[in-house]
Amino acid sequence: MTQASLGESVVQKTVQAQQNNGVAASATHTQPLWLLAEVTYRCPLHCAFCYNPTDYDKHTQNELTTEQWLQALRDARKLGALQLGISGGEPLLRDDIEDIVVEAKKLGYYSNLITSGVGLTEKRIQAFKEGGLDHIQLSMHDITEEINNFITNTKTFELKKKVAAMIKNHGYPMVLNVVIHRYNIGHLREILDMAEALGADYIELANTQYYGWSLVNRSQLMPTKEQVDEAEAIANEFRANPNNKMKVFFVVPDYFSDRPKKCMNGWGEVFMIVTANGDVLPCHSARVLPNMTFPNVRDDGLAYAWQDSPAFNKYRGDAWMKEPCRSCSEKENDLGGCRCQAFLLSGDAEAADPVCSKSPHRHLIDQAIIDSRNPQAVAQPIVFRNDKNSKKILAGELDDRVKAFHAVP
């Protein structure tokens, strides 16, 4: 699944709030608004840009039970969560999504299923609809192949078309998410055509963010600045045409910006992630951070996890910051960026996000951009996200691909 599809783009700030009771306003007295249930790391696809942890293989044997998920839903709802994202991996590999949907409805969640569509059948979607699932986001994953299929009118595209039609026929809005990288950025017009042909109401063009597998494959996936600019121009041109009804959302890649994103809308501010094995995280890749113990729903309640656990409090607000963030006039805008990106690249979890031009580590980002044009780095094979490669990474066999980072992504 893509981080952008779950992260910053999805939180709409308070509107018309006379007192400042907004989502991002409270540094300490927060309630989780979003529960992200990464119900499984199993997946039939092997996307090179997957941001799931590269060591996910160790979390595929100890998934939470249905009852544990239902309890997590109840507990998070009590804490205030009202948006539920069901993702993975491919959530449809579990056969209890129907039960989760029914419980979500009963509890008053707005439920979102984030799926590649593989495994979505007429029978299941009917059960989801009857159970009260509110929304399905269809991710276009093996996009290069899909685009090829679209252009050449072959089989995967037929499958997507079928799934898209199913989604529409059940009265759902058709929301597409496409991860953008070097191999498809040049096809943006075709992607937009394809989305229209699928009847999409909304398309999210999410530039790859470099975590997990996509970080391992960064040199292979990163487009050039010129490509990104051109892609954005194409997206804008599409939006400007009054004949186009489909809404286009373009997530700008942070590497080509000089300020970081406000990761997860602030650590422990809005999002609570429960992973397949029950770890409770403030951000998808938080397990890369050093000296942290994350709560787990098997041992700790979600109330403890959110309110009292050292992990959720560690980077809340801005008291943990050091320079240049501490005295920075812009710190409210981005809260120093992403802790995981800071640690993975600089080795210091409390450093400013290296994306920031004020960061003493910005050269690491610039170097990565340079490397992505270095024929030698680019010629290295892509490490696809699959069980075999995950086992290899766990066994240290791909160390040369991860040695530049301060933790296994």
Add this chain to the structure above:
Amino acid sequence: MSNQIKHTDCYALALHHRFQWEEAQQNYVILFPEGMVKLHGGAGEVLKRLDGKATVGDVVADLKATFPDAANIEADIVGMFELALSKGWLRQL
């Protein structure tokens, strides 16, 4: 009255949007695909009166009766409709 919103207009929540009271937050919210807004009290009072039949005029009259002391309430209500419409939370019936 604004040129956009008329007393005789009738609005409902946009498709795929849900409006509900949140006990934990003590306010009304609108939920939609992958997003939400928290509403302050006034906005919630307006939205909860949209039953598919009430016109803007009905809502204004009802709120004036419910909050007789609130000054200039009509302009606030119309402003709320304008905002909600521009955000795509409402659709016109």
